[in-house]
Amino acid sequence: MTPDEAVAAAPVAAAPRRRAAGDPVKTLLHRHRALCEQAVDPLEIAAGLEARGITDRTAARFRHRDVFSLAEELYARTPRGHEPAEPAAARPRDARALRGIGLALLPGAAALAAAAAALPYAGALAVAATVAALARPSATGRAPRGRGSLAVHLAAAAAAGWAVHRHGTPLGVALALAAAPGHLAAAAFAARARRRLAASRALEDFAASARPLLLAGAAAQTAAAAGAAALAGAPLAAAVPLAVLLFLARLLLCHGAPWPPVAAALAVAAVPAAPAAPAAAAGLLALALPVLARASAHTRT
Structure with missing residues (x-):
């Protein structure tokens, strides 16, 4: 590899680490994946987070104004293999x-x-x-x-x-x-x-x-x-x-x-x-x- 190629490759290798550090919600998503996957709407996630001790003040550390806003992002970023079930008649x-x-x-x-x-x-x-x-x-x-x-x-x-x-x-x-x-x-x-x-x-x-x-x-x-x-x-x-x-x-x-x-x-x-x-x-x-x-x-x- 030439010196120029080595210099060009270095930022690419470091990029994933910078993104992970700049994405605090990703860690929270992994920590509470079961809650997020089982929730039928963001309100379920917000209530579950509150039960686990996460408050609006805590949500500010994840760059959100409140737990509800944080729950909405977690819900949107949680992969689902199917659409939520239709509400009962x-x-x-x-x-x-x-x-x-x-x-x-x-x-x-x-x-x-x-x-x-x-x-x-x-x-x-x-x-x-x-x-x-x-x-x-x-x-x-x-x-x-x-x-x-x-x-x-x-x-x-x-x-x-x-x-x-x-x-x-x-x-x-x-x-x-x-x-x-x-x-x-x-x-x-x-x-x-x-x-x-x-x-x-x-x-x-x-x-x-x-x-x-x-x-x-x-x-x-x-x-x-x-x-x-x-x-x-x-x-x-x-x-x-x-x-x-x-x-x-x-x-x-x-x-x-x-x-x-x-x-x-x-x-x-x-x-x-x-x-x-x-x-x-x-x-x-x-x-x-x-x-x-x-x-x-x-x-x-």
Whole structure:
């Protein structure tokens, strides 16, 4: 090789190293390839990155203004062997929604029927129906599973069972009746949060818009629980905080929150003291505000 040829070849050999160093997103793409390949849209990637500790400030180091912008580039640069699957038809989704509402109505219907028939174990049946409602999948398609689910269900049974033992069957009926509006409030929260996530351009913006949605859902469930207590003839002070606590417990678990704090809050509600259930509900709401304001809590399954 002549000296001129050697000089001409040197920059070509060094070029790939310069491009790799000047392309920080490429390293991130390799590190999170599975997430990027399985995502159905950039929002899934943004939520997954947030769950792995990448914030808008971190995204700036990758030359992006926020995680959403970074996720869009990752999604665009991820090779795919096929086009994303077409969304499910509206009719099957409507059928699933109707089926979900029907299942949500079952606990209240069963509790009312047992109380009307004056069955000797109507209160226990109402508690069982209320606790079973915690296992229904939410609008996200998720439901509590595994050993954590068992711990939560046992704690919920203890809290509701003790309350019904103290205040009678009408309280159990009220809790069961509150399951249906709780299902609707949770579905509305999930749908609205998903729309806010799609419209957001920064994680902080989404968190700021998601918290009022959660507070509105909790307020709606509070009103529904008060109506259910009035219909069943149960004391408001006992029925409302417990119904809100069960609503928040199911909402947290179905959105992927860790189960130990949820089980602990339910266990606190089982303490035989009047302030226990309101304190547990307030504590779980304080936990839910930051957890459910994360984008990663609203990914599809």
